[in-house]
Amino acid sequence: MSQSQKAPPPVDYDRIREIVSEHKGEPGVLIPVLQEVQEEVGYIPPESMSIIAKGLGTTPAQVQGVLTFYAMFYTAPRGRHVVRVCRGTACHVRGGANILRAVKGDLGLQDGETDEDYQFTLETVACMGACALSPVMVVGNDFYGRLNPARVGAILDGYKGGTT
Numbered sequence: 001m002s003q004s005q006k007a008p009p010p011v012d013y014d015r016i017r018e019i020v021s022e023h024k025g026e027p028g029v030l031i032p033v034l035q036e037v038q039e040e041v042g043y044i045p046p047e048s049m050s051i052i053a054k055g056l057g058t059t060p061a062q063v064q065g066v067l068t069f070y071a072m073f074y075t076a077p078r079g080r081h082v083v084r085v086c087r088g089t090a091c092h093v094r095g096g097a098n099i100l101r102a103v104k105g106d107l108g109l110q111d112g113e114t115d116e117d118y119q120f121t122l123e124t125v126a127c128m129g130a131c132a133l134s135p136v137m138v139v140g141n142d143f144y145g146r147l148n149p150a151r152v153g154a155i156l157d158g159y160k161g162g163t164t
């Protein structure tokens with residue numbers, strides 16, 4: 001987070017309560033509930049841990065344990081669009097470093113950073129399992145393969161502004 005980072009978007013805790021109550025009583029539901037909350041909010045707000053624990057009849061410590069164990073969960077606010085650039089070997093050989101440089105330059109972010117408006121978060125990934133299409137980048141659920149740096153700006157422009 002930069003020093004000029006604005007306050008993160010407000011969290012809809014009622015929606016989190018709804019998600020919890022929709023799954024109440026189902027066995028082994030903690031991870032799916034956390035996934036759904038993250039999908040809805042973008043991360044797992046620390047304040048929601050007690051709501052989730054209470055609703056599912058477990059403890060905040062157990063929720064925290066799951067969050068700590070699984071790297072797929074985030075406990076800090078992220079951008080509306082998470083941009084993942086592959087830094088694996090196949091992508092590297094085909095110019096992945098230039099893609100990453102272009103993304104960093106376009107968004108003004110380093111690996112792991114979120115912009116001050118919470119529009120974008122930049123992450124690098126070891127391999128996305130699509131080496132034949134290298135170099136690759138994913139924005140949210142959208143996959144871009146056989147990239148070159150000249151395409152990066154136009155792709156990212158498509159996600160700028162708006163609220164979706």
Ligand code: FES
Binds near residue numbers: 086087089129134
């Ligand atoms: S190395 Fe980039 S997708 Fe495998």
